[in-house]
Amino acid sequence: MRAPALAVALLLAFVAFVPPAHAAEDFGAVGNVNKLIDILSTPQLEPGQSGDFVLAFNSTYPAGMVLWNVSLEASVYEYATIDQSIPVDRNWTYPYPVLQSGSGHASGRSWWWNTSSVDPGTVTNLSFTVVTSSDSNLMPYGSVFSQASYFVRFSLTFSGNVSGTMRPFRMASRGYFSPALWAEATNASNVEPCTAPWCRGNVNITLLGVDGVLVDSSFGVKPPIPQWPFYLLIALAVFCAGLAFLFWVEENPGTYPRVEAWWARQRGRLARVRPRRRKRAPTEPGSHQGAGPPS
Helix, strand or coil: CHHHHHHHHHHHHHHHHCCCHHHHCCCCCHHHHCCCEEEEECCEECCCCEEEEEEEEECCCCCCCCEEEEEEEEEEEEEECCCCEEECCCCCCCCCCEEECCCCCEECCEEEEEEEEECCCCEEEEEEEEECCCCCCCCCCCECCECEEEEEEEEEEEEEEECCEEEEEEEEEHHHCCHHHHHHHHCHHHHCCCCCCCEECCEEHHHHCCCEEECCEEEEECCCCCCHHHHHHHHHHHHHHHHHHHHHHHHCCCCCHHHHHHHHHHHHHHHHHCCCCCCCCCCCCCCCCCCCCCC
16 A cells, blocks of 8 residues: 555655646747737827837746747837828838837847846836937928827747747737738638637737737827917907907996096097098089080
């Protein structure tokens, strides 16, 4: 009886100290992937201004799933207004907007952890500066009544330990895929039935060629609304309120004698300035208007 009991004890100890491989090594799990990048703040800029785009990189995986050789990249991929949408690709001829380096491990619009690992639960705050131009020849931007947005995409690569073997992983956001490819990857015929790791949720990531889909983001660029119409409306409102008060004083004599006297003087001056019509001379009896000269 001692030998079976000892075997059972050894088996229970092995199960307790060795976690399930598949549950611990699922780097593409949606619950972890969609929280890897957390957008903290995005700038809303006037043309010519600069602003900080702030995000956080979260190592959302459980203990034991350490990320190695991590590289994160952010880039602008589309310009859009209510009326149009233009891809920011190799055909984009404008030098702006520019994503300048921020703090931490940033260099331009990329961050990397090539010489160290990222432990589970690590939160790293990152940022870059969006630089714009007020010259419409250097960068398109929206009008007063049309908000312009620049969409930002993210790409993440790292190495993960899967059953003792280091395997490369690549994840990307929606902006890295063409509309046709994205429509194919989310089509019901390619998603149902389809299970992990080939599909995640309602997206066939095998067709996309990635291990997970990250979040997208954006920032806005729009000229400020001019203030002169606002002040003009205020002036017109004050003017109309003043006229209404004067007419009320005129209809209620004796209520405000000084105002009534002042208003009477102003109306008299206005009457003298107003041009008067000439009266026609009366026609003499027996005269014939329009008759020709006597013969």
